[in-house]
Amino acid sequence: MSVNEIGAAGHLITGYETRKTERNAVGGNFAKQAEKAAQAAGQTTAALHGAEEGSGDITIFSGAELVSGSSYSVYKTQVFDPENPVYKVKVWDKSGNVTEQMVDVSKVDLKNCSTIEMYAYTANLKESRKGSFENTVLKAVVAKTVKDNESSSGAWSFSYKFDWAKIVNDLMQSSYRYGDLKGYMEWKKFLGFMKIAEEKAAQDKTTDYAEKAFDMVGPNAPQDVKDAWMEAAKEVNANGLGIRSNGMMSHISQMMVQRLNKMLKGETENPDILGNTVQSAIRATEQALYDLDHPLASAYRSIEAEQGRIKEREFYIAFLEKLERL
Numbered sequence: 001m002s003v004n005e006i007g008a009a010g011h012l013i014t015g016y017e018t019r020k021t022e023r024n025a026v027g028g029n030f031a032k033q034a035e036k037a038a039q040a041a042g043q044t045t046a047a048l049h050g051a052e053e054g055s056g057d058i059t060i061f062s063g064a065e066l067v068s069g070s071s072y073s074v075y076k077t078q079v080f081d082p083e084n085p086v087y088k089v090k091v092w093d094k095s096g097n098v099t100e101q102m103v104d105v106s107k108v109d110l111k112n113c114s115t116i117e118m119y120a121y122t123a124n125l126k127e128s129r130k131g132s133f134e135n136t137v138l139k140a141v142v143a144k145t146v147k148d149n150e151s152s153s154g155a156w157s158f159s160y161k162f163d164w165a166k167i168v169n170d171l172m173q174s175s176y177r178y179g180d181l182k183g184y185m186e187w188k189k190f191l192g193f194m195k196i197a198e199e200k201a202a203q204d205k206t207t208d209y210a211e212k213a214f215d216m217v218g219p220n221a222p223q224d225v226k227d228a229w230m231e232a233a234k235e236v237n238a239n240g241l242g243i244r245s246n247g248m249m250s251h252i253s254q255m256m257v258q259r260l261n262k263m264l265k266g267e268t269e270n271p272d273i274l275g276n277t278v279q280s281a282i283r284a285t286e287q288a289l290y291d292l293d294h295p296l297a298s299a300y301r302s303i304e305a306e307q308g309r310i311k312e313r314e315f316y317i318a319f320l321e322k323l324e325r326l
Helices: 030-040 115-127 134-151 164-177 181-217 223-236 254-264 278-293 303-324
Strands: 058-065 070-076 086-092 098-104
Touching: 058 115, 058 134, 070 115, 086 115, 098 115, 115 134, 134 164, 134 181, 164 181, 181 223, 181 254, 223 278, 223 303, 254 278, 278 303
Parallel strands: none
Antiparallel strands: 058 070, 070 086, 086 098
16 A cells, blocks of 8 residues: 555555565665564554544645654645645654744755755645655665664654755766666656756855845945846855855955955945945956956965955856846
8 A cells, every 4th residue: 555645644564565565775675674673663553634624724645754753744835835835744753743834935944954844845846746755765764774773873753954965966976776667767866856956056055145135335336236236146156245145255356355345444334335326336347357356465365265266257257248238
């Protein structure tokens, strides 16, 4: 019997769907290892739970993991917004104790997230008609649990955070090595969606810091100047203050030098570098580009700083091109 897509309360699951997993080669033989681990843990059954009557919640999927004797369900609530998907995830341990968590999918970091968050992310893929990967996640949970039990490093926990991109990639490569091409393609497809999500998250961070950088140098600049700044930042993946997507500075940029000079002169609150017109923004950027290309004195710079200066120059050029079109 399959452990997924059963939404009614009180169903009793007595085993894994081994026919589909006998050829999955995580550790050589996934199904047999999972069965032995479940027996060793004294688990032969696990109860599935549905939504509470009258709650208005809609069950996306439910499942059970026999190695730990736990089960889980993912729901959409009455206030669910497809534009800002937040799912309710409930997990029951073998004693019936329940943990409930609301998960905002937009904030899930696939390189550092819990199984609860991963199931919410998977539910959103299903709701978006991109695919049903809840079985794929379950296989990863069981494989990791089996591995932990063998190494005596402790049991799996739904709340522990892991690098899921690495877990899925490792399982994909394991399937390939053991000739399980069907399993390999399943993992590969899932990993593809994860990489798209990672790239989008990185781009969102880049955009966020580009906007923060603009606010530091252009508090009085018109909207079209800001639009040009944001377009240039997206195009070259950099901004005029050298602030990277992780929030750290790669180096001291020339616009940062201009900003510091103004602060030394007493303009401590929002030093205005770009001014309030397109022409003033062009002049400030041309000055920054000139200063970058004509340093007052040579100095040792790390490789990281040199790379930052190259990106800074690319940004100034892209920004100027867009400003000159206005």
